[in-house]
Amino acid sequence: MSEQLRGKLIVLGITGSIAAYKGAEVARRLMDLGAEVHATLTRAGERFITPLTLRTLTGQSVTVDMFDDPSEWQVEHVSLAKRAAAVVVAPATADAIAKLALGIADEFIYTVALATRAPIIIAPAMESNMLTHPATQANVKALRDRGVHFIEPEEGRLASAAVGVGRLAKPQDIAAAVAAILAPGDLGGARVIITAGPTQEPIDPVRYISNRSSGKMGYALAEAAARRSANVTLISGPTALPRPDGCEFVSVQTAQQMHDEVLRRFTRTCELVSLEFSSDFQERIRNTLDRRYDHRHRRGSGRIPHQRGGMQYAIGPEQGRATELEDDTPVRAAGCRSGGYVPREACVCFGRG
Secondary structure, three states: OOOOOOOOEEEEEEOOOHHHHHHHHHHHHHHHOOOEEEEEEOOOHHHOOOHHHHHHHHOOOOEOOOOOOHHHHHHHHHHHHHHOOEEEEEEEOHHHHHHHHHOOOOOHHHHHHHHOOOOEEEEEOOOHHHHHOHHHHHHHHHHHHOOOEEOOOEEEEOOOOOEEEEEOOOHHHHHHHHHHHOOOOOOOOOEEEEEEOEOOEEEEOOEEEOOOOOOHHHHHHHHHHHHOOOEEEEEEOOOOOOOOOOEEEEEOOOHHHHHHHHHHHOOOOEEEEEOOEOOOEEEEEEEOOOOOHHHHOOOOOOOOOOOOOOEEEEEEEOOOOHHHOOOOOOEEEOOOOOOOOOOHHHEEEEOOO
């Protein structure tokens, strides 16, 4: 079992969401990583989960009403704020996010958040319409601008039975994100280039050859490397993912563009993490009924019209990127594609200064 959070005190705030019951699992997952967890409940959160449950799991007292014992509270909220390695609010409702953004301290967890200088990590959970409301998004932006970390909610069935984005992230993912955020800045300014996502090879202005790569692994690694003080450049094909914070972002479409951007930026003092799933081939179109078709409709000149005889796609291999790095560049496998084949382009290349 990993002990990434050994010796670290985590203040866990649970607010009034239907997902509050998952707060107990978040606490357990943090403890599995070695953390000492001090849980707090808002008054609304107490309607969904009891202090006894959290006290039994964590072995620590659970604060709900900060005025239960004023003499102890005067010390406790400041003491926890000073000792905390991180303050985690999970689940965080729209109300909780608004209060944190505005500095309203009418609950114990909000007083701790105001008093601490430790990282604050928020895992939202709410209905999709509440999450996407301009007021909520403005509050999220204000908190991000102050350096607050967000663990994005997932898509799925919500309390209203609707399906959308707003489900609390999985407890194990929350714990892993906390551990990553608190990881030491051991990359110390190292230059890291990460490629991610698919590429699209155009056939004509409306058609292209691509694949189902999501880019999630590359984006997650870029964010983690940035948290560890690396200077990260993320070169990405088309994805639906938000741009990670703390990274230089370069958007490309084709494998050739990916190739050019990598070679333009790569030096022997860089580390290259190549995780994109670029198209392995580029097309060369040949119409089965009219061999003169190539000359009349070159790529980019217009949409290829429908042909009764169909078309054949003559495809040739795309140019690899890692193959153009110097031959003595050490390579370690980072993963593989289907079939167990690990091409050079899907490896981690470590440059040496």
